[in-house]
Amino acid sequence: MRTVAFADGTVVPALGQGTWRMGEDATARRREVAALREGIERGLTLIDTAEMYAEGGAEAVVGEAIRGQRDGLFLVSKVYPHNASRKGIPAACERSLKRLGSDYLDLYLLHWRGQYPLAETVEAFERLREAGKIRRWGVSNFDLDDLDELAAPACASNQVQYSLEARGVEWDLLPWCQAQRMPLMAYCPVGQGGRLLRHPALRAVAERHGASPARVALAWLIRQPGVIAIPKAVDSLHIRDNAAALTLHLDADDLAALDAAFPPPTRKTQLSVV
DSSP, rough: OOOOEEETOOOEBBOOOTTTTTTGGGGHHHHHHHHHHHHHHTOOOEEOOOTTTTHHHHHHHHHHHHHTTOOEEEEHHHGGGGGGGGTHEEEEEHHHHHHHSSSSSSSEEEEEEOOOOOOHHHHHHHHHHTTBBBOOOOEEEHHHHHHHHOOOOTEEEEEEEEEBBBBBBGGGHHHHHHHHTEEEEEEETTTTTGGGGHHHHHHHHHHHHTTHHHHHHHHHTTTTTEEEEEOOOSHHHHHHHHHGGGGOOHHHHHHHHHHHHHHSSSOOOOOOOO
């Protein structure tokens, strides 16, 4: 199984479980809980969520799914920018912990930059870490200039949009994160709207391996050092397919074909954000 190590030595699977859009439909809750539990059984023990997702609804789904099995999991949540103040972060964290049914978060991220100075947000994060409420903290949707301004060696991770059809981070952000031993978490790893998964080049590589296009897209991402992908899945077939990406090896011909169809960046581009 491919794994990624944080700077403090903590090792997690290179493939986790995303929860965006979970918790929005009460009739889907049972399926969502079951999906997360099956993912855990298949080794996808990193779960990413946020207070923004269904306004806490996704965290509640995660809380139900992990009840009785918190040990061995790596829980990630994110704080709204409008809550990222000296007083707002501790309160938001407590609400998230209550919904998750956990005493601590393994990683707490600033969802995107907002009105509060980064120094104030970092101070609040550090106080939570000292209090044992979070093990480490990081950011999301930060480009390299944002990280330069942050200037915080304790920042543990950066979560950004990254996939075959959104490769801009490879120009400078990904190499910088790799040099700093700061895992980059890729959201929307199989693109949006299904367009990527219908691409002929991706489908051709998938056919050579007897795999799905999604599995190939995920394997392409997590082959790189320090990259964690967090796809969402709500049925057993997709979960099994995602997990199989952890053992799928793409050869040089596969990578060349994908590079030809989805060229790497040749210049700095604006960070893709959803």
